Amino acid sequence: MELRVEQLTAGYPGHLAVRGVDLVVPSGQVVAVVGPNGCGKSTLLRCMARLHQPDSGRVFAGDADVWRLNQRAAAHRIALLPQSPQAPEAVTVAGLVRYGRHPHQGLFRQWSPDDERAVDRALRATGVTALGDRRLDQLSGGQRQRCWLAMALAQETPVLLLDEPTSALDIGHAVEVLDLVREIAAEGRTIVMVLHDLAAAARYADAVVAMRDGRVVAAGPPREIVDAALVRELYGIEAEILTASADGAPVVVPGVRASRSAPAG
Template sequence: MSVGLSEGHGGASAGDDAGARLRGTELTLAYERRTIAEGLSVAVPDRSFTVIVGPNACGKSTLLRALARILKPAAGTVVLDGRSIADWPAKRLARTLGLLPQSSVAPDGITVADLVARGRYPHQSLLRQWSKEDERVIAESMAATGVADLADRPVDELSGGQRQRVWIAMVLAQQTPLLLLDEPTTYLDIAHQIEVLDLCARLHDEGRTVVAVLHDLNHAARYATHLIAMRGGRIVAEGAPGDVVTAELVEEVFRLPCRVIDDPETGTPLVVPAARHRVRV
């Protein structure tokens, strides 16, 4: 089932600023007195599946929050479609950019269907009330994330993995051309992780720009068309996974000795950590 745009896929080249609807320039990102990044610049290639990777506390989620206008930069500018994102009206921004934050809290007692329906709020107005189109999009969003059979269940009764898929369904229901996902596979078992990443890949194929923060480097290398590797609040490398993911890069970014081989399923880079102990056979 398809949820999203019907436009054909056409990726921009890595690092091509001219093909970037969303970019940050010379960003200083901080929480109160703690600075996370300074002079950070990034351009998200239009219609790419961009994945941000890096060790814990390197600034991945902070960068995503700034790109989504959740965190105001202490310096620098985030620009969307040639205009400072700070100047966008809230509802228009919500029709253009959807965000799945790292942690979300649902109102007490709200059902799955009602929470997903909140994704349609940006499309409502005095002249446009609830419609059959809204119902169709909600049904498709729940089906695409595998939560249709939970529609009448209270969200606070669900498992962590089920709740995560419900939040993803709500973001899908916004039908935005840009999707920012902060650790979308959190709480999910391996089968559901692959389902969610396959869904993200389908949305990208349909024409959406998808930006995700992922912890699993092998998942990132398999699914991303554009990879951004961060450490210590700076971008260490970016580009196509086949160009970026090397043993040297993994050791520099993650401090992990490894080998990088071809994934036997996809041919994308596959990181094999060096053995800590050799087992005698």
Template structure:
């Protein structure tokens, strides 16, 4: 399960005092791929993502991003390899969209390296990639939810990391904006980056991901292509739900049709 680039996690255990949350996690996602972590509430998805992002120190195990062990790097060095968009990001009051996206360049700044033309180019490219260039002068808090989410994604892209982590990037969005964001995620991966996101919508994860990583009770119980991984047995094990699995027209991705709740 070794990759020369992308993201690798080996033997990762993480939790809080007296409570193990992530147990012996093993995963690998190649550069240019999208992986979705799915599973019931409280199964450890966000804790795993935070440990990968170096925001939560694991009890044991390794995380390698683009070939480097992130826990052997400085915080700034790690931030040049992994960008995280949390579930509920917060911005300074009255910040403009351009101001927000510029924050993505902070890991590249330092005493001997101030704002440069390369930084300005990275910001412009991120705004263009997310279709937010016309919003650059607008205040973030005056935009719609879908617009704000694209702006946050622009900030993550401006960080110019080979690995991008997204914690429920489509939560609270309507269906149209969900599709916009997920198609943008596919474009980010097509540029050669590795994208790992936490997803509650199993059907969306199956449609837009190369790999599905299923978690239950802190453990990864299945991972692989959506067609090979998402089936009736997995849905029942994850969600205690009986469901039919249909195939979407065009790409034959799995579509989950719930039937009834399983009596436990």
């Protein structure tokens, strides 16, 4: 399902966080949104997920404007994994993943074999079936993040939004999670993820959207837009851009700070 954002503007009292953003994510593609702290990345994602009311503009999932849908209908199209999700105390992995089926429950629609199959599929897809009876708080950071992804997958939406899915993970677990993101997209889901690591975004995303001060300053395939000038504009540092021998992805090697002051955030 295609995800489309048209002239989206959103903010908070006294602060405009997103300014006239246009974005198109084709079905089955991975888009990484990058930029300095405070540039509007997470606000943009929250607007897409119907968690923050935009001041103007529209968000379409397929042919539907998500802000014209009721919350349950929107949750059948778009799932969001936030930055720092909080689980109920002592919840098991299987119990956590079952929360992903909440949008499918209702007064006349209780837990069903279809729900159980969706949970099983999500556990298998993320490689955590064997952890089903374990408590979430007993797992490593990488394992926990896989479990949170399983919960989002169990919602069975065609669009998946991930806000800093590798935050606080070491490089090994980060690669593990991003490899999983690519596998999920290969099955046809549309994914938008916020990343702080520009090099990871360049390697794992089909397209990179770079934001600064609430606006999109560059967008396109990583090999076309990730260069020293973009790094300087976003982060205020000089950088050398190398090419990975394995796949040709841009590799960002940070250097000294540029002459102008760094972006706020």
